[in-house]
Amino acid sequence: MIARIAGEVVAxxxxxxxxxTAGGVGYRVxxxxxxxxxxxxxxGAVSLHTELIVREDSMALYGFATEEEQDLFTMLLGVQSVGPKMALAVLSGGSPRELVTALAAGDAARFQAVPGIGKRTAERIIVELREKVGVPADMVPALGDVTASRGDDPRLLARDGLLELGYDLVEADRLLAGAEPGLSAEALIGHALKQAARR
Incomplete structure (x- = not known):
């Protein structure tokens, strides 16, 4: 694994x-x-945190100015339908702090502005990454208008949230099946999306 690279910028x-690098090898990052x-x-001289991604037909090196940006890149890759190029495009939309703020605000439009990201993927990014980046619970907005109409049942809130993400009723109920009792609506949606990713 190439975790860091330092040397002279030649392009x-x-x-x-x-x-x-000092050894005379040029790395495309x-x-x-x-x-x-x-x-x-x-x-000029540069030093970058790096992530090497190996596929069957290619090897690509991705570079980051900060560890925070690299961490966000890694988390984005864990979201269904988000590949390295799309993750970089998301990161190009602002600083890590700005992106975390967008996650906290549930700003799907911010992510939909990235080429190739539709509403469903944008909502999935928000739901799956909010907890991982440590967004405080009091910064998390309600999912649409669901809280006003579905008061206190987390499972109903989660099901409505999945319907807003584009799943049908039968699929939403199937994805929520088997979730531990007592989970919050956000946690239930996270569970459901993980189930969907495994199928």
Whole structure:
């Protein structure tokens, strides 16, 4: 695993940089627009946190200016339908702090503005990442108008939330089956989305 890379910037493009290390090897590193802002001009020295992703037909190195951005990248990859390129595109939409704020606010429009992300994927990103990034519970808004109409039953709230995400009633009930009793609506939705990802 290549966890960090440091060297001279020999090329700087909109979506990647090439960094030549002391050994004379040049590494192509894909970066977000946010990280690119921290990369100096050609000839400058740079140090980036990196993530190597190996697929059957390719190996790609992704670079990050901060550990916070790298952590968000890793979490985004855990969301169904989000690949490395889409994760970088999300990270290009703002600083890690701004993205965490968007998660806390349930700002689906912010994520839908990323090419390739529709409403369902945007909502899934919000639901799955809010807890992982440590958004305080008092910053989490209600899911649509569901809380006003479904008062105190977490399972009904969760089912309505899944319906808003595009699942039908039968599918929503099936995904909620087997969840531990006593979970909050948010936790139940998280459970359901994990079940969906396994199928």
């Amino acid at each position: 700087r493009r909109a979506d990647h940089v090439i960094v030549e 894909a970066v977000s627009a946010s990280t690119l802002e921290h990369v100096p001009a050609v000839g």
